[in-house]
Amino acid sequence: MDDEQVVRKYLAYLEDPSVLRDDDAITTAQRAADEASDVVDRLKALSEVERLQDPSAESLHADFIRVVRSWADAEDITSGALMKLGVAPGVLREAGYPVGGSSDGRGKTITRR
Numbered sequence: 001m002d003d004e005q006v007v008r009k010y011l012a013y014l015e016d017p018s019v020l021r022d023d024d025a026i027t028t029a030q031r032a033a034d035e036a037s038d039v040v041d042r043l044k045a046l047s048e049v050e051r052l053q054d055p056s057a058e059s060l061h062a063d064f065i066r067v068v069r070s071w072a073d074a075e076d077i078t079s080g081a082l083m084k085l086g087v088a089p090g091v092l093r094e095a096g097y098p099v100g101g102s103s104d105g106r107g108k109t110i111t112r113r
Contacts, residue, residue, distance in 0.1 A: 003067040004075075010064035013057055014086040020055040061091070069095045 001009070012019045029052055033045035072082065079097045083089065089099040 001063075003071040006060075006063045006067050007071055010060055010068075011085050011087075013060060017057070020057060020060065022052060022055075026052045065091065065094045068092075069097065 009019070026049060029045055029048040033042050033049055036042035036045055068082070068087075071077075072079070079092050079099070082092060093099045
């Protein structure tokens with residue numbers, strides 16, 4: 001996945017967390033669990049079903065933190081615009097943006113370096 005795809009997927013996740021859920025993969029894993037004749041194979045498949053039904057955003061978050069600053073700088077995207085799409089100030093801070101203060105009247109000052 002390239003940097004823009006990472007940013008796009010993270011922003012889509014913020015809008016609707018269900019985008020991480022892959023229903024086709026869930027169906028496949030459930031079928032494997034239903035068809036498994038070995039109890040350990042069934043156990044592994046059921047574990048995969050559970051992971052797929054409740055996907056973690058941790059890796060997506062980490063990838064976003066890793067790429068957003070350089071991608072946004074290259075595309076002339078402001079931190080304020082990212083916040084308007086739901087990116088939390090703490091996430092921007094993790095990505096290297098200076099976030100803090102209260103000069104904007106909303107308790108936040110976001111400036112680009």
